[in-house]
Amino acid sequence: MSSLPTNVVIAGLGGxxxxxxxxxxxxxxxxxGLDVKKSELHGxxxxxxxxxxxxxxxxxxxxxxxxxxxxxxLVVIAADQIPVNAASLRExxxxxxxxxxxxxxxxxxxxxxxxLLGVLSRHLPFSIEAWTGALKRNxxxxxxEANLAAFALGRTQR
Amino acid sequence: MNCPKQELVLSxxxxxxxxxxAAIEAGVRLGTGYPGTPSTEILxxxxxxxxxxxxxxxxxxxxxxxxxxxxxxxxxxxxxxHVGLNVAADxxxxxxxxxxxxxxxxxxxxxxxxxxSQNEQDxxxxxxxxxxxxFEPSDSQEAxxxxxxxxxxxxxxxxxxxxxxxxxxxxxxxxxRPGTLTISEPRAPHFEHDFPSRVMIPAYAxxxxxxxxxxxxEIAAWNxxxxxxQLIAAGSSLGIVTSGVAFQYVREIAPEASxxxxxxxxxxxxxxxxxxxxxxxxxxxxEEGDPYLVEAARTAGIEVEGKQEMYRFGELNxxxxxxxxxxxxxxxxxxxxxxxxxxxxxxxxxxxxTVLRDxxxxxxxxxxxxxxxxxxxxxxxxTLVCMGSGIGVGLGMRHTLPPDEAKRVVSVIGDSTFVHSGxxxxxxxVYNPPETGHVVLILDNxxxxxxxxxEHPGTGRTLDHAKTGKVIFEDLARALGVPNVHVIDPTxxxxxxxxxxxxxxxxxxxxxxxxxxxCLLASSAIREYERCNEQPTN
Numbered sequence: 048m049s050s051l052p053t054n055v056v057i058a059g060l061g062g063x064x065x066x067x068x069x070x071x072x073x074x075x076x077x078x079x080g081l082d083v084k085k086s087e088l089h090g091x092x093x094x095x096x097x098x099x100x101x102x103x104x105x106x107x108x109x110x111x112x113x114x115x116x117x118x119x120x121l122v123v124i125a126a127d128q129i130p131v132n133a134a135s136l137r138e139x140x141x142x143x144x145x146x147x148x149x150x151x152x153x154x155x156x157x158x159x160x161x162x163l164l165g166v167l168s169r170h171l172p173f174s175i176e177a178w179t180g181a182l183k184r185n186x187x188x189x190x191x192e193a194n195l196a197a198f199a200l201g202r203t204q205r
Numbered sequence: 206m207n208c209p210k211q212e213l214v215l216s217x218x219x220x221x222x223x224x225x226x227a228a229i230e231a232g233v234r235l236g237t238g239y240p241g242t243p244s245t246e247i248l249x250x251x252x253x254x255x256x257x258x259x260x261x262x263x264x265x266x267x268x269x270x271x272x273x274x275x276x277x278x279x280x281x282x283x284x285x286x287h288v289g290l291n292v293a294a295d296x297x298x299x300x301x302x303x304x305x306x307x308x309x310x311x312x313x314x315x316x317x318x319x320x321x322s323q324n325e326q327d328x329x330x331x332x333x334x335x336x337x338x339x340f341e342p343s344d345s346q347e348a349x350x351x352x353x354x355x356x357x358x359x360x361x362x363x364x365x366x367x368x369x370x371x372x373x374x375x376x377x378x379x380x381x382r383p384g385t386l387t388i389s390e391p392r393a394p395h396f397e398h399d400f401p402s403r404v405m406i407p408a409y410a411x412x413x414x415x416x417x418x419x420x421x422x423e424i425a426a427w428n429x430x431x432x433x434x435q436l437i438a439a440g441s442s443l444g445i446v447t448s449g450v451a452f453q454y455v456r457e458i459a460p461e462a463s464x465x466x467x468x469x470x471x472x473x474x475x476x477x478x479x480x481x482x483x484x485x486x487x488x489x490x491x492e493e494g495d496p497y498l499v500e501a502a503r504t505a506g507i508e509v510e511g512k513q514e515m516y517r518f519g520e521l522n523x524x525x526x527x528x529x530x531x532x533x534x535x536x537x538x539x540x541x542x543x544x545x546x547x548x549x550x551x552x553x554x555x556x557x558x559t560v561l562r563d564x565x566x567x568x569x570x571x572x573x574x575x576x577x578x579x580x581x582x583x584x585x586x587x588t589l590v591c592m593g594s595g596i597g598v599g600l601g602m603r604h605t606l607p608p609d610e611a612k613r614v615v616s617v618i619g620d621s622t623f624v625h626s627g628x629x630x631x632x633x634x635v636y637n638p639p640e641t642g643h644v645v646l647i648l649d650n651x652x653x654x655x656x657x658x659x660e661h662p663g664t665g666r667t668l669d670h671a672k673t674g675k676v677i678f679e680d681l682a683r684a685l686g687v688p689n690v691h692v693i694d695p696t697x698x699x700x701x702x703x704x705x706x707x708x709x710x711x712x713x714x715x716x717x718x719x720x721x722x723x724c725l726l727a728s729s730a731i732r733e734y735e736r737c738n739e740q741p742t743n
């Protein structure tokens with residue numbers, strides 16, 4: 048019997064960096080040698096509508112989508128998208144939301160997606176080096192400093 | 206001899222990217238297609254990896270170009286979304302009769318659930334109808350492998366091959382291990398006369414049809430023995446026949462079931478299916494979309510159960526597969542509605558729809574971002590059928606409605622859509638003008654915005670944004686003989702724009718108004734491309 052995959056749903060609005068955040072998370076899990084699948088719907092997302100992205104990782108992953116009510120973690124970048132996505136979280140699952148970040152401490156408000164990954168990272172078994180590497184691989188160099196700071200803020204803030 | 210391989214490292218990639226990587230590895234000479242979610246990233250990735258990729262004006266032209274590549278001995282990859290295959294259906298059905306010298310792989314990306322499409326047609330029906338073999342990958346690894354296998358099969362049997370993707374296969378990222386298959390080097394392009402195999406006049410087409418059926422019988426026999434089908438033998442109480450991404454859901458939900466997973470779903474390995482069904486107490490087919498496998502099995506006299514009709518609609522997922530297995534047809538919980546997409550703040554289409562709504566126009570519309578004009582606050586689009594339909598539908602309405610209504614009809618079409626299949630509509634307008642005249646409004650925002658800012662013949666830039674020939678819509682309309690042709694920026698002076706539309710509506714003449722203003726999201730990139738292209742290249 049293989050162990051069950053870890054299920055993460057990242058949600059927000061078009062333009063908030065939902066897909067970027069899920070790319071970074073998937074990259075971290077992939078770097079740890081796990082099977083990883085990530086899924087979302089593209090297309091209309093750039094028009095400001097609701098966007099969500101599913102990341103699953105573990106020993107073996109079949110479906111690329113997180114089962115309804117099966118998310119271990121729900122990361123919501125726009126507070127008004129919590130009700131829309133709440134049903135994806137399993138009982139006892141963990142919600143990561145913008146209120147957990149002091150936005151005034153962010154160098155750039157756009158870094159909220161990465162700051163929330165920082166919060167999420169406290170619950171996941173990946174090293175800070177793995178996160179740093181994935182952030183750098185997935186973002187242009189000029190954004191590294193601000194995003195590493197945003198991540199650190201989320202990782203340390205209570 | 207095998208092709209040189211890139212460094213063989215595992216990577217996490219989408220199905221679209223995996224198809225592109227395989228095409229590079231196979232030395233595909235030309236990738237062509239028309240942008241359409243969820244297929245668009247295949248050619249964009251192919252280009253980034255160093256392949257020669259082009260956007261065609263539409264899928265029919267793309268397929269014809271691909272046919273030419275394959276007649277000339279090259280390997281061709283042609284990509285489109287499922288509805289694009291309708292546009293390309295004419296060449297598809299007849300190229301299936303011909304003999305290729307190279308390879309021709311046609312990707313059709315289906316969109317069950319219609320995440321961003323106007324219907325959820327199932328491309329597998331096309332494989333059957335046109336007599337074209339079809340592969341169905343279930344993840345990125347298979348997207349990679351099946352692309353290579355499709356090229357191989359195409360060259361071995363000298364026929365076109367379809368690769369049916371779906372949204373979840375195209376856009377999900379899964380791990381790909383390259384180098385699992387090797388493929389022969391492409392041959393050197395060369396054209397040999399072969400009139401009976403390539404000139405489909407009736408006298409040659411009749412024997413060609415016979416040859417095609419014979420070829421399909423051979424491929425079916427091959428599929429029985431060596432096809433890319435997978436048997437997972439577990440218990441004998443339940444057996445599941447499946448294909449595509451549904452396979453993943455089945456494996457997650459029913460690890461105790463035996464599974465026959467089909468990779469080449471046309472022509473089917475019917476005897477394999479029969480033997481599998483006979484080996485289990487209960488045989489169930491779990492497939493996304495139409496009951497294609499179920500019908501084929503039953504026609505062959507194989508006793509199988511299919512999913513319940515309610516699961517024909519929308520995508521499958523693990524929850525729905527679980528319900529199918531439990532024969533659960535109780536109503537499904539409706540998802541909480543999210544925030545719908547909307548025209549961006551500052552989008553030039555906003556001015557256009559404000560004016561059309563104020564003028565109480567009847568608006569046959571078309572496909573693109575501007576389709577969002579149907580939603581509040583504008584509610585300024587009355588019809589949407591397919592690419593280019595707005596012009597023809599508008600003409601039909603003008604021919605039929607009483608004059609006071611007919612005079613309010615304005616066809617609205619975007620720039621890329623106009624090139625795709627609006628031009629023939631304009632020809633129709635000039636040839637069969639309605640008594641009240643007509644007004645066609647081309648919303649030219651300088652890009653194929655909805656699919657992610659791709660170039661098209663009206664931008665004067667190629668897929669990789671280099672300068673090329675440019676189709677100038679106003680010149681085209683004038684050359685066709687449209688008496689009133691206007692170009693206006695609808696955002697500059699909205700009253701001026703309104704006056705122009707009103708004056709066109711008041712005339713019982715033909716008018717084309719080009720509302721030209723770059724897409725807000727694309728404008729800085731467009732300025733950059735223009736700057737680069739202006740620099741002397743000496």
